Amino acid sequence: MASSCTKLCLQCRSLLCSKTVASTWKYATRAHHCAAGTRIPVHFLNGFSVLNEDQKTTQTRLRWKQQMLYYSNLSAIHQTTEVKENKDSEELSKANVVVYQNPLLPVDAVPVTESQMSLDLDAAAELSALEEISDEEAVGISVPFALPPASTSLRDYVDQSETLSKLVQLGVNLWKLEQRPNVGSMLLRLNFNTDVAPRLLFLKEVGVENSRFGYIITHNPFILTESLENLQARVDYLKSKKFSSETVASMVSRAPYLLNFSVKRLDNRLGFYQQQLQLSATNTRDVVARLPRLLCGSLEPVKENLKVCEIELGFKQNEIQHIVLAVPKVLTANKRKLTQIFDFIHNTMKVPHHLIVKFPQVLNAKFLRIRERHLFLEYLGRAQYDPTLPSYISPERLVSLPDETFCVQLALATLDDFYLFQKTL
Incomplete structure (x- = not known):
């Protein structure tokens, strides 16, 4: 039995005796001496040092952890070296240099070579992130600028x-x-x-x-991505329709999307307004020049407002034509606001259709202004909008005059009286 065990041990020894095992035992012996120097009892198991758990001081615990981390890294490196035994000795020496750079390694654990000393000096020369530097050094630091990948x-x-x-x-x-x-x-x-x-x-x-x-x-x-040929073609088309150069410049300045639409679309829009409103070419140019966004926006709101004016508000075709020529914004006005203003003027103020057509600016005024001024005139007994009766007040002057002029000329009251009345509403 003893002879068989001896033969088995010899076979295992011949298989496991390699550079890694020899190196491991070598550094395990050094760990034994280090531990003896610190008076810590050490046991060895499979080539690694295992310390007893009866350490008495924090310093002893720290040294034990440093040694364990070092020899754990050392064992892993030597195992890798054993797998790559076919590499030349120069590559193996480079791999061993990495081991000696472990910052947790005790000073007296392994010998320090000249190459290791130079590496340590280079590392010590680098500035720490927490180290204070002078203003001159701070100014001398150059930081490369780079575009952030995402923002x-x-x-x-x-x-x-x-x-x-x-x-x-x-x-x-x-x-x-x-x-x-x-x-x-x-x-x-x-x-x-x-x-x-x-x-x-x-x-x-x-x-x-x-x-x-x-x-x-x-x-x-997106005008920056349009080709210059297309932009020039659209300007030439507008000039061919007898829009002056000053008018084209004004239209482009007030309607930024104008030059983004093709010539075909611009032509279709001009034809739509001319036919739908039964306008002449001159009147069509006048309407579009005053409100150039008519050529850029959708036609659906325009069609809806035209139906509202004809069906809900009760204006005739020629009356709608006159209103649009005077106030082109009626075509793009909010439907709810348009009906609200007309209902108040026609049903509350009792202004007939022909007077609204005569003074279509009231349809483009602010509803709150119309309501406050009418109620103030009604409170004073001066809300009279019939041109055939005395003390007639024009709807146009009602909405266009500033507050002070309105109070003096129409309400025959002071501005303070009007402000006090507004607080009661």
Whole structure:
């Protein structure tokens, strides 16, 4: 039995005797001496040092943890080295250098070579993140600027993007543009010299003032992606319809999306208003020039308002035509606001249709202003809107005069009286 056990041990010894086992036992012996120096009883199991759990001081516990961490790392490295025994000795020496850089390794645990000493000196030369430095050193630190990979605000890119910085100088409100999907990434991809500057020069040639560039781009940043050929073709079309250069410049300044629509669409819109309202070419140009967004917006609200004026409000075709020529905003007004104002003027103030057609500006006034002034005149006994009777008050003057003039000329009262009456409403 003893002879068989001896043979088995010899076989295991021949299989396991490698560089890793020898190195492990070597450093285990050193750990034994380190532990003896600190008077800590040590036991060895499978080549690793195991300390007893009766340590008496915190310093002893710390040293024990440092040694265990070191030899655990050492064992793992040597196991890796054993798997890669086919590598040359130079690669093995480089792998061993990493072991000696462990910051938890005791000073007297392993010998320090010159290469290790140079590495330690280089590490000691580096400044700590918590170390105080002088103002001169702080100024000398250079931090590379880089565009953030992702952000929810364009302000993070303004300092690094020439396009965004120039747009800010033009008066573009980036905080409005960044709320629109995909607009921010589109602006970052644009080059100011090749994409933005040519469009701005084109607008200037059309007659748009420099102060309107910011307003146009803020409301329509997509004009920066339109080709110059398309923009020129649309301007040429408007001029072919006998819109003057000054009128075209004014329309583009007040309707930023005007030049984003094709020539075919612009032609269809002009034809719609001319046929639907039965207007002449001159009157059609006048309506569109005064409210150029009629060529940009949807036609459905316009069609609905025309039906409201004819069916619900009871205006005739020629009366609607006259109202639109005087106040084009009626075509795009809110349906609820339009019916509310007409109901108050016609049913409460008893103003007939023909007077509303004569003074269509009342349909574009603020409902609260009309209501407050009428009730004040009614309180004073001066709410008289019949032109055939004395003390007639024109509906146009009722809504257009400022408060002080209204009180003096129409209500024959003071401004303080009117303000006191408003508090009672």
